[in-house]
Amino acid sequence: MTCDPNFYRDTQKIFLLLHQRGLAYQAEAEVNWDPVDKTVLANEQVDASGHSWRSGAKVEKRQLRQWFFKITDYKHELLNDLAALERDSAWPNRVTSMQKNWLGKSEGANITFKVEGGQQDTTEPITVFTTRPDTLFGVQYLALSLDHPIVTKQASTSTDLGIFLESARSAGPDSKTGYLLPNVGAYNPLRYVTAGSSPTNKPLPVYVAPYVLSEYGTGAVMGVPAHDARDYEFWKQNGTGSVLKVIEPLTKSRDFTEDQAFTGLGRLTKASEEFAGMTSEQAQTAMVETLASVTGQAEKVERWRLRDWLVSRQRYWGTPIPIVHCASCGAVPVREENLPVKLPVLGDTQFTGRGGNPLETATEWLNTTCPKCSGPAKRETDTMDTFVDSSWYYLRFAHSAESQEGQSFMPVDVYVGGVEHAILHLLYARFMAKFLSATPMWSHSAAKETTVEPFSKLIAQGMVHGRTLTDPDTKRILKPDEVDVSSIAEPRIKLSGKAPVVTFEKMSKSKFNGVDPAECLRKYGADVTRAHLLFSAPVSDVLDWDEEKISGVQRWIARVWQVVHTVANHNIATMAPDAARMNLTNDVEAELWKTVQATIKSVDHSFSQTYSLNTIISDLMQLTNHLTKVTSSTNGNVESDIANIPPSMAATLYHSCSALLRLMAPITSSFTEECWSILHTQHSGPTSFAFQAGFPTLDGSLERLQSRSQPCAVQVNGKLKFVTEIAVPPEGLAGGELQKWVLKRAFESDVAREVMARQGWNVSGAKKIVVVRGGRTVNLVIGK
Ligand SMILES: [Zn+2]
Numbered sequence: 173m174t175c176d177p178n179f180y181r182d183t184q185k186i187f188l189l190l191h192q193r194g195l196a197y198q199a200e201a202e203v204n205w206d207p208v209d210k211t212v213l214a215n216e217q218v219d220a221s222g223h224s225w226r227s228g229a230k231v232e233k234r235q236l237r238q239w240f241f242k243i244t245d246y247k248h249e250l251l252n253d254l255a256a257l258e259r260d261s262a263w264p265n266r267v268t269s270m271q272k273n274w275l276g277k278s279e280g281a282n283i284t285f286k287v288e289g290g291q292q293d294t295t296e297p298i299t300v301f302t303t304r305p306d307t308l309f310g311v312q313y314l315a316l317s318l319d320h321p322i323v324t325k326q327a328s329t330s331t332d333l334g335i336f337l338e339s340a341r342s343a344g345p346d347s348k349t350g351y352l353l354p355n356v357g358a359y360n361p362l363r364y365v366t367a368g369s370s371p372t373n374k375p376l377p378v379y380v381a382p383y384v385l386s387e388y389g390t391g392a393v394m395g396v397p398a399h400d401a402r403d404y405e406f407w408k409q410n411g412t413g414s415v416l417k418v419i420e421p422l423t424k425s426r427d428f429t430e431d432q433a434f435t436g437l438g439r440l441t442k443a444s445e446e447f448a449g450m451t452s453e454q455a456q457t458a459m460v461e462t463l464a465s466v467t468g469q470a471e472k473v474e475r476w477r478l479r480d481w482l483v484s485r486q487r488y489w490g491t492p493i494p495i496v497h498c499a500s501c502g503a504v505p506v507r508e509e510n511l512p513v514k515l516p517v518l519g520d521t522q523f524t525g526r527g528g529n530p531l532e533t534a535t536e537w538l539n540t541t542c543p544k545c546s547g548p549a550k551r552e553t554d555t556m557d558t559f560v561d562s563s564w565y566y567l568r569f570a571h572s573a574e575s576q577e578g579q580s581f582m583p584v585d586v587y588v589g590g591v592e593h594a595i596l597h598l599l600y601a602r603f604m605a606k607f608l609s610a611t612p613m614w615s616h617s618a619a620k621e622t623t624v625e626p627f628s629k630l631i632a633q634g635m636v637h638g639r640t641l642t643d644p645d646t647k648r649i650l651k652p653d654e655v656d657v658s659s660i661a662e663p664r665i666k667l668s669g670k671a672p673v674v675t676f677e678k679m680s681k682s683k684f685n686g687v688d689p690a691e692c693l694r695k696y697g698a699d700v701t702r703a704h705l706l707f708s709a710p711v712s713d714v715l716d717w718d719e720e721k722i723s724g725v726q727r728w729i730a731r732v733w734q735v736v737h738t739v740a741n742h743n744i745a746t747m748a749p750d751a752a753r754m755n756l757t758n759d760v761e762a763e764l765w766k767t768v769q770a771t772i773k774s775v776d777h778s779f780s781q782t783y784s785l786n787t788i789i790s791d792l793m794q795l796t797n798h799l800t801k802v803t804s805s806t807n808g809n810v811e812s813d814i815a816n817i818p819p820s821m822a823a824t825l826y827h828s829c830s831a832l833l834r835l836m837a838p839i840t841s842s843f844t845e846e847c848w849s850i851l852h853t854q855h856s857g858p859t860s861f862a863f864q865a866g867f868p869t870l871d872g873s874l875e876r877l878q879s880r881s882q883p884c885a886v887q888v889n890g891k892l893k894f895v896t897e898i899a900v901p902p903e904g905l906a907g908g909e910l911q912k913w914v915l916k917r918a919f920e921s922d923v924a925r926e927v928m929a930r931q932g933w934n935v936s937g938a939k940k941i942v943v944v945r946g947g948r949t950v951n952l953v954i955g956k
Contacts, residue, residue, distance in 0.1 A: 174561035179568065180491040181512035183561055186604070187494055188505050189611055195242040198503060201482065202319065202386060205234040210528040211486045212236065214557075214596075222342055233318070233341040239493060239554060240480040243603045247478050250602055251275050253623045263630040264712065267594040274595045276477020281305045281460045282390065284469040285314060285358040287322075288375065296322060298358055298378070300392045301475055304399065306437075306455035308362045309444040310418035313395040313411060315350065315379045317386035322378075326353060333380065340382040350379040350410040361469040362459060379410060397433065404433040418443045419452060481600065483557045486529045488515065490555030498542035498549040507543050513551070529553055563600040564608065566626060582614075586783070587627035588711075594632070601626050631783055634713045636705075638685030641672040651684050660720045676716035687717050699840035700725050706839060707789040728793050729843060731800050732832070736847040738803040739829045740854060742822040756877070759899050761824040764802050766877040768828045771795045772868050775835050789839070795832055799825070826851070831868040884918045886950045888933065896921040901947045914947040 173179055190196035204213040208227035217225045224231050243250075254271060257263040280303035287298055298314055316323050318337055327333045336351040343349060357375020364373060383402065384393050397407035397415040407415060419438045437452035447455050463470035484493070492513045494506040506513055516537035522530045531538065531553040542549040570581035583605075589597070605626035608614040641650045641663060650672055656664045665672050679686045692701050704725045709715040756762040771791050778788045803825065817825075829851055837844045841863070848862040859865045884898045898917040905913055918924060919935055928934065933954050935941075940953040 173568075174491075174558070174565060175489075177512045177514050179565075180561070182568070183491045183556065183564070184494040184506075184511050184513060185508065186564060186608070186613070187491075187556070187560075188508065188511075189613065190241055190607070191495075191505055195245060195607070196239060196483075197242065198237055198239055200235050201238050201240070202233050203236050203238060203482065205232045205236070207232055209487075212238065212482070212484060214482070220346065230342050238482050238484040239552075239556075240482055240484075241560075241603075243481045243600075244476065244478055246603050246606055247275055247277075247476050249606055250478075250599065251277055253602075253606075253625060256623050257625060257630070262628060264591075264632050267591065267598065267630060267632060270594045271599060274477065274599060276475075278303045278475050278477075280473060280475060281456075281470050282473050283308070283361060283394070283460075283463065285361060285376070285394075286364070287356060287358050287378070289355040289357050298322065298392050299390045300394045301390050301473065302394055303475075304396070304452075304456070305459050305470070306440065306447075306450075306452040307396040307399045307418055308360065308394075308459055309440075309447070310396040310398050310416050311360055311376060311394045312397055312407060312413075312416055313377045313379055314358050315381040315384045315393050315395055315406070316353075317384040317391040318380065318382060319386050320380075320384075320391045322353075322356075323380050336380065340380070343382040345383055345385070347382045348406050348409045350381040350406060352410070353378045353380065361463055361467060364467065377411070379406075381406065399433055399435055401433045401435055416443060417441060422451070481557075481603075483560055484554040485557055486554060488518070488523070488530045488555070490558060491561065492531075493552040493554050493556060495552040496540055496542060496549040497552065498545060498547060500547060501542055501544045501549075503552075504542055504544050504549070510543075515555075531555070559596060559600050562597055563604040566601070567608070567614070583625055584627045586629045586631060588631045588633055590635075591632040598627075598630070629783075631711055633711050634709060634715055635678060636687070636715045636717050637676040638679040638683070638687055638717050639719075640675045640677045640683050640685040642675065643668075644670060644673050649683050676714075676718075687719075692719075696722055696726065697843075699843040700729055703729070703789055703839050706785040709786060711783055711785055725789075728789075728796060729840065731796050732836070732843075732847065735796065735799045735803055736829060736833070736851050739799075739825045740851050742817060742825060756820075756824070756873075758818075758820065760802060760805075761821055762877055762880055762899070764798055764828055765824055765873065766881075767795055767798045768831050768868075769870055769874040769877065771835065772831060772870055773874065776867070779838075788835075792832065792836055792839075795828075795835075799828055799832065830857075830865070833862050834865055834868050837862045882946075882948060884914065884948055884950060886918055886924065886952070888931075888952045888954055890951075894923045894927050896923055898947065910947060911941060911943045914943050914950060915941070918950055 174183070187196055204215065204218050205211075206213050206224040206227055206229055208229040209224065213224055213226075213231060218231045219225060222231050223229065251272065254263075254268045258265070258268050280301060282299050282301055283305060284297045284299045287295055298316070300314060318340055323333070323337070327337055333351060333353075336349075340347070340349060340351070356378045358378050359373055359375060379395075383406070384391065395403040395406060396418075397404045397411065398417040399419055404415065415433075417434070418441055419434060420441050421434065421436060421438045440447050440450050440452070440455050442448050444450075444455070447458060450458060460470045460472055492515060494511060494513045495503050496506060498504055516531070516534045518530055518534055522533060531551075538551050538553065540549055540551055541547065566584050566587075567582070570584075602625060605614075606624050609624040641655055642648065643650055643665060645668075650665065654666055655672060656666050663672055663674070664670070677683055677685060689701075696704070700722065704722045705715070707725060708718070708721065756765055771794070774791050775788050778784045778791070833844050833847050833851065844862050848857065848865075849860075851857065857865070880900050881897045882900050883895050885895045886893050896918055898914065901910055901913055915935060919928070933952075935952070938952045938954050940951075942951040943949070944951070
């Protein structure tokens with residue numbers, strides 16, 4: 173749908189709105205360049221070893237002119253509004269913390285180091301950003317990004333450095349390589365303050381290192397091997413001399429050892445001279461203030477990890493950026509009435525398969541006139557990142573092409589998406605909602621008064637894991653044809669006859685544990701498959717796809733089928749209206765109707781509040797069991813009895829069955845409709861389809877029916893054995909009559925039967941029976 177020009181016309185309109193407000197701009201940027209596909213890649217599309225996810229080529233760093241959205245203008249709202257999403261766990265905690273981490277607000281200081289020496293006149297000071305100024309006495313080197321001005325200057329005369337830069341550009345951010353700038357020394361500003369230019373203030377080596385990002389902070393960092401894990405690794409590979417420890421833990425239990433960095437906050441050691449004994453927090457403030465007031469070489473700053481959103485892609489597929497480039501006017505927006513700028517239809521020959529952007533050779537499309545001066549101009553050939561389309565598509569669902577009314581449906585009540593979208597898609601969507609809510613495209617007034625978030629509730633669904641079979645001896649994962657699975661429950665390795673080890677893991681071709689959904693649908697049908705999926709695990713948990721367990725769902729469906737047929741055979745021509753169930757007098761009917769009402773309440777709550785879809789299925793199974801119990805006792809397996817049950821009972825059964833089907837309809841829709849038509853073979857139903865009949869609602873009888881029961885505690889030989897719910901005894905019942913009445917009900921429950929059977933007890937064998945507190949307590953004395 174996002175490739176429909178009707179959709180991307182609005183994507184282009186949004187681009188122009190951003191451009192108008194200075195939030196879409198072009199700038200030179202260092203980008204990941206795939207030399208095979210000839211396109212820019214997002215950081216996430218480059219693997220840990222620096223290769224393209226798609227072509228496999230070694231990715232290069234290049235300076236290119238690119239389009240950006242200024243998402244950083246919204247960083248404060250994007251961070252602060254997360255609090256609203258964390259309320260009542262509306263969004264999963266792991267997602268909000270990943271967003272926080274991505275936004276990466278950190279407080280720290282810019283600290284300036286004086287520099288001497290160098291092949292040329294490199295006396296420009298170096299400013300680093302650090303979140304740990306308390307480790308300043310532990311600084312053992314400085315490291316510069318590949319395009320730091322000092323590096324650029326030195327590289328112009330140093331062939332060695334040039335060669336290093338060439339190879340370092342393709343090294344990943346985890347690389348520990350470094351290039352020592354010869355004869356360049358930096359001076360720790362704090363040692364200057366405490367020791368002046370005395371011999372203790374030795375110059376620090378300065379390296380060029382690909383791990384230093386040019387776009388974060390100042391493009392320069394201070395290296396503190398004793399208190400930063402990455403610095404420690406870098407120093408081991410490039411530095412000389414032991415590490416200089418300046419912080420110790422507040423409690424000695426986790427002491428710093430020689431083979432790792434102590435990265436926590438703590439207390440400053442003697443090595444920190446006049447700051448020794450301070451806590452890290454105290455020292456951070458004291459050191460920055462000292463430097464700021466004495467030499468002006470430090471200032472407190474706030475940094476963010478968030479960068480502007482790079483939206484340019486050098487490829488054909490994607491929404492064209494609605495800009496034309498004019499030699500005299502520069503980058504000029506296409507007029508709104510000329511949108512959409514459609515992608516040209518190109519011949520096969522223009523897709524060379526060698527990568528690159530075919531739009532650059534589509535001359536007819538490329539050459540146009542300038543909207544401003546009508547002179548010759550060229551269209552922008554970059555297209556937009558597809559994340560731009562998905563950053564606002566949810567608005568289109570609530571908003572038809574004809575009406576602007578849809579925005580009043582915002583925000584989306586429940587949004588379901590995998591945790592892989594925790595950062596990019598959800599961050600972009602939040603940014604876009606915040607931006608659009610302040611434009612005429614989203615004129616909903618309420619949006620301006622409160623926090624604007626696109627998705628009120630976020631559910632990150634779990635992954636389905638597949639059954640993985642491993643040879644217990646060789647630990648090798650077995651292929652399907654190596655295992656005899658004629659019994660799903662007891663697979664056997666064909667060659668050895670042994671039972672394989674069964675585990676559940678993320679589905680993957682190499683593990684032969686994939687499940688073909690089409691196969692499953694053929695075997696079990698869509699309704700059973702769907703119900704099994706929902707039943708197997710809470711929606712946000714991992715689901716172990718165990719085909720063996722699908723039989724439980726099949727049995728449930730079969731029981732519903734049976735119940736529906738039985739109830740359909742009852743003579744329900746004299747069916748009483750709904751309201752009659754308010755005043756049920758028969759215990760069996762009252763109990764059943766109570767279960768129906770409790771199930772409606774619980775299922776409704778699960779659907780609308782907790783989204784625990786698995787408990788919906790178990791609730792429905794329980795209601796089915798109750799119905800089965802009642803129908804098998806009223807049915808009595810005698811044909812003539814079927815039609816002759818009391819009219820009130822027939823009506824209660826009918827309404828209970830009707831409610832069950834309507835509750836099931838969203839989950840097992842086809843099966844439900846089939847049952848609905850069977851239920852109404854003898855008399856016409858209120859509607860032709862269960863879905864039309866709608867979701868059942870509470871009739872207000874639940875509280876009354878609940879008050880018709882009371883707990884009954886059963887003690888045997890003075891010890892409490894179980895508590896069960898029984899109906900409230902009729903008024904006036906007493907003595908032996910009451911005892912008989914209570915005993916019958918107290919011992920017919922499942923829990924009673926189980927306890928009595930387990931102990932080998934029999935009520936009729938009791939030496940003494942006492943019923944007290946109006947039937948709330950039963951005492952039995954049972955002898956050996
Ligand atoms: Zn022009």
